[in-house]
Amino acid sequence: MMSINGKNTTTTSQPPPPHSTGDGGGGHRLRLNPNSEHEPDNYEDLEVEFSPLLFSALERYLPPSLLSVPKETKLNYMNHILLRYSSKTDRLRLHKHKEYRQKIISNYKPLHCDLYTMNGSSFFIPSFLKAISENTEGSFRSIMKEDSPGIFTFEMLQPKICAKLVEEVENFEKWVHETRFRIMRPNTMNKYGAVLDDFGLESMLEKLMDDFIRPISKVFFSEVGGATLDSHHGFVVEYGTDKDIDLGFHVDDSEVTLNICLGKQFTGGELFFRGVRCEKHVNTETQPEESKDYPHVPGHAILHRGRHRHGARATTGGHRLNLLVWCRSSVFRELRKYQKDFSSWCAECDREKKERQHKAITTTKLELLRREEATS
Template identity: 80%
Template sequence: MHRELYTMHATNFFVPSFLMAIKDNTEESFRNMMSEPSPGVFTFEMLQPRFCELLLSEVENFEKWVRETKFRIMRPNTMNKYGAVLDDFGMETMLEKLMEDFIRPISRVFFSEVGGSTLDSHHGFIVEYGMDRDVDLGFHVDDSEVTLNVCLGKQFSGGELFFRGVRCDKHVNTETQPEEILDYSHVPGNAILHRGRHRHGARATTSGHRINLLLWCRSSVFRELKKYQKDFSSWCGECQREKKERQQQSVAAIKLELLKWEGEAAS
């Protein structure tokens, strides 16, 4: 219905501050248009209201067609019962360009240790929340290296995201440290960008209808290398704590040995 959605029209899609930052393509330009409310979680204005309206309208038309034809479609993931995979109705090329030209430059700067500079595939989808839709979303990690989550609208209350620290497979169920706690309230047109391994969930949408665009960005290079790694302290919060603890114990043991040696030498 809205053909302009299927190819990348950057000036029609994005707000000027986002386009300017991408054009300059420096850490400074990215930081100027972003907030970082918690380490590794970035929020910024991204989509123009008109683009959000067109995409919502396109999704509604697609869902209407699905209902009328009783066509079976794949839902976004194992957790969301409502929504649609955008790649399945022709948006794959546009989303690929979104990842390559707009998300990968940012990820190269802020998420290099999880394959941010080698993102090479994506899974793009819409999720829907409301009283007659999915209400909330449990605590989980994404099947991505980097996740882009943009609120499209509509009118709603509740639905806050809660973040609880980045974890590798081994530590995914470990407890959260106080400094890792972040709650984020969605604003239509605004994006949140984070590592896929950043544990998070969504609180109940208490009224209205909330619809979000998600882009899971993946790196085949990072996934291959990860198979042979044992130390993830460059990005896993718990691995970092364990490493720090080992270093402190090692320093303490050396100090003890020195004191012992000095004592023996004195006697």
């Protein structure tokens, strides 16, 4: 999470897929453009240091001669590259975080075990499941509202699942208090809440991203890596008069963010949006048409680009909990390093591009008029 004024930031180190820049890495390179027709292998059955999904995403960027070799050979090739982009310090930090998670999982006793393995029919309302099974833009739009470009709202979770998730978080917080275990909070801007991945819900959230968020993101957020989402950060935030009150204007450390209201009873807390921006334009002014507020409704979701500037107004009464899943694409993050034009998704880049085009057309017209006057 990054605040717009740059004072509050959270960065998560993860090795990005490399670009074929000829960096002298013993010939281990990737292609500039993926082979979209190639069906990558699944690496979840192998013991790997990085995310298995990352290897599957990277495989389409392998040289053509490697696409048909054994999976282990491809894995070694990609792993060799990734290690060049992951420092020893980063790997040590990841190892310590794994130990931290394992310590929690070994000692914390879940309250609702059925939350830890996703069952779609019990988690989601029927209309949402139907739209996902049909997997078309039309089926997605049939359950969604897009009152503002790039911000989608829809009913998603069953009420009983919302209640169980709230109870599970409260049970975890009770265990933390009783054991005096020092936990990591979701980000630097929230003092209350819990990282769900840290106490056993990682595989459930990974399935949520793979099977339910990515199909939608592939259709509506393809320009920011929606089709190649391969990692996530899942957490619950809490707001109330004795918790965090509001959330400042910021952008998320994600390509796509899913925000689901879990409850309980509360007033206020509306989510406000102020336009999509790249890093260069994150502090630019908001245009009138970019300003939009959304009320939170238990069980309902809001899906948006991580770079869509937003915040939360004060929760003036009661207790509000929201589940957030920051979905990331390693491939998009690497390719973004080599791009200068983000007009396909940054509103300010698009405005500047149109302004340049308008100036070029105006200059051309004036030059033609000048020539005509000179020859007449």
